[in-house]
Amino acid sequence: MIRLLSLLVTLLAFSFALQPPSGDDILKKVDQNMFSENKIVVSRMIIHGRRDTRTVESKSWQRGTSESYTEFLAPAREKGTKMLKLKDMLWDYSPSTDRTIMISGSLLRQSVMGSDLSYEDMMEDPHLPNIYSAKVMSEDTLFGRDCWILDLMAKKEDIAYHHRRVWVDKDRYVLLRENLYAESGKLLKTMDVREVMRVQGRWLAKSVLYKDVLKDGEGTEFLVDSIVLDADIPDYLFSKAALKR
Amino acid sequence: MISFLFKGLLRDRSRSLFPFVTVFAGVVLTVFLHAWLNGMVSSMIQSTAHYSTGHVCVTTRAYAKEADQIPNDLALLGVDSLIAELKHDYPDLLWTPRIRFGGLLDIPDEKGETRDQAPVSGLAVDLLTADSPEQKILNVRKAIVKGRVPQKSGEMLVGEELADKLRIQPGDTATLISSTMYGSMSITNFVVVGMVRFGIVAMDKGMVIADVSDIQQALDIQKGAGEILGFFADDVYHEERADAVAADFNLRSKTPTESAAKDGDQFLPVMGTLRTTSGLDEYLNLVGVFSNVIIGVFVFAMSIVLWNAGLTGSLRRYGEIGVRLAVGEDKRHIYLSLLAESLMIGFIGSVLGTAVGLAIAYYGQVQGFDIGSVLKDSSMMLPNVVRAQITPFTFVIGFVPGMLATFFGTAISGIGIYKRQTSELFKELET
Numbered sequence: 001m002i003r004l005l006s007l008l009v010t011l012l013a014f015s016f017a018l019q020p021p022s023g024d025d026i027l028k029k030v031d032q033n034m035f036s037e038n039k040i041v042v043s044r045m046i047i048h049g050r051r052d053t054r055t056v057e058s059k060s061w062q063r064g065t066s067e068s069y070t071e072f073l074a075p076a077r078e079k080g081t082k083m084l085k086l087k088d089m090l091w092d093y094s095p096s097t098d099r100t101i102m103i104s105g106s107l108l109r110q111s112v113m114g115s116d117l118s119y120e121d122m123m124e125d126p127h128l129p130n131i132y133s134a135k136v137m138s139e140d141t142l143f144g145r146d147c148w149i150l151d152l153m154a155k156k157e158d159i160a161y162h163h164r165r166v167w168v169d170k171d172r173y174v175l176l177r178e179n180l181y182a183e184s185g186k187l188l189k190t191m192d193v194r195e196v197m198r199v200q201g202r203w204l205a206k207s208v209l210y211k212d213v214l215k216d217g218e219g220t221e222f223l224v225d226s227i228v229l230d231a232d233i234p235d236y237l238f239s240k241a242a243l244k245r
Numbered sequence: 246m247i248s249f250l251f252k253g254l255l256r257d258r259s260r261s262l263f264p265f266v267t268v269f270a271g272v273v274l275t276v277f278l279h280a281w282l283n284g285m286v287s288s289m290i291q292s293t294a295h296y297s298t299g300h301v302c303v304t305t306r307a308y309a310k311e312a313d314q315i316p317n318d319l320a321l322l323g324v325d326s327l328i329a330e331l332k333h334d335y336p337d338l339l340w341t342p343r344i345r346f347g348g349l350l351d352i353p354d355e356k357g358e359t360r361d362q363a364p365v366s367g368l369a370v371d372l373l374t375a376d377s378p379e380q381k382i383l384n385v386r387k388a389i390v391k392g393r394v395p396q397k398s399g400e401m402l403v404g405e406e407l408a409d410k411l412r413i414q415p416g417d418t419a420t421l422i423s424s425t426m427y428g429s430m431s432i433t434n435f436v437v438v439g440m441v442r443f444g445i446v447a448m449d450k451g452m453v454i455a456d457v458s459d460i461q462q463a464l465d466i467q468k469g470a471g472e473i474l475g476f477f478a479d480d481v482y483h484e485e486r487a488d489a490v491a492a493d494f495n496l497r498s499k500t501p502t503e504s505a506a507k508d509g510d511q512f513l514p515v516m517g518t519l520r521t522t523s524g525l526d527e528y529l530n531l532v533g534v535f536s537n538v539i540i541g542v543f544v545f546a547m548s549i550v551l552w553n554a555g556l557t558g559s560l561r562r563y564g565e566i567g568v569r570l571a572v573g574e575d576k577r578h579i580y581l582s583l584l585a586e587s588l589m590i591g592f593i594g595s596v597l598g599t600a601v602g603l604a605i606a607y608y609g610q611v612q613g614f615d616i617g618s619v620l621k622d623s624s625m626m627l628p629n630v631v632r633a634q635i636t637p638f639t640f641v642i643g644f645v646p647g648m649l650a651t652f653f654g655t656a657i658s659g660i661g662i663y664k665r666q667t668s669e670l671f672k673e674l675e676t
Contacts, residue, residue: 094432099420114428
């Protein structure tokens with residue numbers, strides 16, 4: 001009897017193990033993999049415009065979800081331009097005018113340095129489970145990796161992208177593709193992760209192609225040149241005074 | 246015969262007064278409306294040419310397709326050499342580069358923080374080159390209500406209403422926040438040196454004007470411009486010549502790089518005319534149709550009125566016509582004499598109506614009519630003060646409906662003469 005019971009329990013446990021995890025569980029694991037409290041990122045954006053291709057280099061210091069400080073390093077025209085995000089406020093500092101301008105309202109929808117990313121994208125809460133509920137739709141193979149396809153629906157009203165469809169690498173819990181939709185169902189942006197890297201035990205995107213589908217051009221490649229997770233970042237960086245330093 | 250009929254008309258005013266007043270009033274209206282429409286259309290064409298499209302406009306093909314969105318990322322590059330070519334090939338036009346742009350004008354406080362901010366539409370024109378035609382085209386000096394014209398790089402003019410809204414004075418610093426041709430945010434400081442009033446609501450409420458070289462720098466459009474505008478030297482839009490210049494330029498611009506065009510080169514220059522680039526094409530056609538409709542409706546309505554007047558007159562002159570028939574006057578002769586009378590009334594009514602209509606139109610041409618209150622929320626390139634415009638055609642336009650209306654009215658009502666039976670005449674006269 002005891003043997004029969006233990007066999008039943010084992011079978012039951014095995015059947016549960018075979019069940020795919022829920023969309024929300026997957027999204028939490030993605031978040032655990034990708035999110036670190038502090039990070040310093042040196043990156044390049046290769047912007048393939050309608051007329052030519054430009055490369056914009058920057059260094060960002062990010063603390064938590066609500067504080068980030070970015071300094072643009074190249075090209076020469078943009079060198080010294082800085083951006084500061086504190087909670088739901090965003091400022092842009094232009095060294096040529098020595099003015100700090102708050103980015104709000106319609107300016108938030110403007111492109112960052114002509115790329116396929118907008119300031120609004122930068123203001124988004126990076127913790128997807130906080131703003132979306134997820135549902136597993138199907139499975140797929142993308143770039144040779146087994147993936148879950150999740151549909152993410154916004155939990156709040158004032159979200160830039162009401163609905164997302166994401167491809168999650170089953171083993172690495174990293175997003176490999178994202179399609180971002182408006183509330184009307186219109187596709188607004190796509191994101192394809194072309195290369196991932198292992199950093200301090202986490203799988204992170206190293207090369208991403210962003211494409212604003214409403215814009216002409218071949219999209220923006222975002223390349224991470226170096227990344228330091230859980231770094232010590234001085235407090236003074238997250239103040240408006242730091243912009244003029 | 247004519248003087249006999251004329252005396253009859255003068256002595257029996259009940260026969261002529263009503264048709265005369267009708268014709269006179271109609272002709273006054275026609276002449277004035279024609280001059281008014283002329284003035285409206287001319288004002289609109291001139292404003293659109295000066296502030297928006299020129300008489301002809303060169304852009305890239307891609308820019309022309311999306312011109313409404315002011316796509317400076319599709320601007321013409323190397324405009325200096327292109328302008329030199331245009332000056333050489335079409336010397337009867339004045340050529341000048343322009344950049345239209347949008348953005349925010351941010352006014353800092355003493356700490357450099359935003360004090361006031363407003364959306365603006367901007368116009369970059371060649372203000373600093375000595376032989377630039379822009380000062381004359383835009384009439385900048387006359388438009389300045391405070392301050393002065395920009396004299397060096399980094400200076401800007403601001404629309405009067407916008408300046409009031411932003412609480413700025415000449416000498417204040419303003420930061421233009423816009424977008425470079427590559428889509429990056431552009432932040433540039435200017436010194437506001439003057440306030441302008443062009444008398445066009447859409448401009449005075451939100452326009453800033455700066456030198457084209459400053460905006461090239463600010464928007465990273467090096468040696469480029471959104472548009473190159475061409476103006477006829479006499480500042481009059483010559484449609485046929487504009488069409489010919491545009492057709493010739495587009496043919497030439499295709500020829501050397503036809504293969505590139507086939508490959509989808511969107512950045513080849515293309516020329517459009519005021520009619521095609523301003524979106525006024527349909528409007529101008531509509532105005533033409535509208536003008537004809539006014540005259541048509543006038544002729545028709547006046548004919549009905551005069552027909553009715555003729556019928557009334559015929560009834561009143563029933564006995565007179567009967568006697569004339571009874572004494573042996575030919576029906577055709579009577580009919581023709583009535584037509585001759587109507588032509589006299591029509592002619593006199595048209596002459597006097599044209600004179601009075603022209604006088605009112607002349608007043609409208611000199612003084613103008615202020616329609617600023619109607620346009621307060623308008624984005625049309627229409628001046629606040631619209632003036633009538635008298636052309637040679639205005640002198641004759643009243644004669645067509647004036648003469649035709651009385652003639653048709655009498656011709657229709659006079660047909661009754663042919664229905665009268667001679668055998669019945671004495672019986673009718675006895676009753």
